[in-house]
Amino acid sequence: MGSWYSIGLVLGLAVGGGVIAAGALARSLAGMMVGAVAAAAVGVALGIAAGGALPPVGGGVGGVVGILGASQVVRGALRRGGTDAGTAALVGIAGLVLAALALIPAVGYVEGVVVPLLGLRVRRRAAERYAGLRTLAK
Numbered sequence: 001m002g003s004w005y006s007i008g009l010v011l012g013l014a015v016g017g018g019v020i021a022a023g024a025l026a027r028s029l030a031g032m033m034v035g036a037v038a039a040a041a042v043g044v045a046l047g048i049a050a051g052g053a054l055p056p057v058g059g060g061v062g063g064v065v066g067i068l069g070a071s072q073v074v075r076g077a078l079r080r081g082g083t084d085a086g087t088a089a090l091v092g093i094a095g096l097v098l099a100a101l102a103l104i105p106a107v108g109y110v111e112g113v114v115v116p117l118l119g120l121r122v123r124r125r126a127a128e129r130y131a132g133l134r135t136l137a138k
Contacts, residue, residue: 006050008109011058012102014043015111016095018066023091026071027078035071039063062112066095069119076122 018039025035043059050059070091077087098115102108 003052003054005105006052007054007058008106009102010043010047010050010055010108011062012108012111013046013099014039014059014062015066015069015108015115016097016099016102017042017046018063018068019070019095019098019115020092021063021095022067022070022074023088023095026067026074027084032067032071036064036067039067058108058112062108065112065116066098069115069117070095072119072122 018036021035021039022032025031025038040060040063043061043063044056045059047054047056047059074087074091078084098111102111
C-alpha cells in the first residue's frame with residue numbers, strides 16, 4: 001500500500017496499546033506516567049519493525065495519545081465506583097478493538113485524533129464538586 005498505510009497502522013496499534021495500558025495502570029498519576037513510557041516504547045518498537053523513519057515516531061505518539069485519552073475514562077470510572085478488574089477488562093477490550101480497527105487504511109490516523117478528543121470531552125464534562133446537598137442545607 002505504501003508508507004502512509006504503515007504509519008497509520010503503527011499509529012493505530014499504538015493507540016490501542018496505550019488504551020490497554022491505561023486500563024491496567026491509570027489508577028494513579030505515577031501509574032499513568034509509567035504506562036505512557038511503556039506505551040511509547042512499544043509503539044516505537046512496532047514502528048521500527050514496520051521499517052522506515054516515520055512509523056517509529058507515529059508509534060511513540062500513538063502510545064502516549066492512547067493512554068492520555070483513555071486515562072480520563074479509567075480514573076472517572078474508578079472514582080464513580082467501578083472495580084479495578086472490571087474497568088481494566090472493559091478498557092482492555094476497547095483497546096483490542098481499536099488495534100483491530102487500525103488494520104483498515106486511514107483509521108489509525110482517525111484514532112490518533114479521536115481518542116484524545118474524547119478524553120478531553122470526558123474531562124470537561126466531569127463535575128468539580130457535587131453541590132446538591134449544600135443547596136438544600138440553606
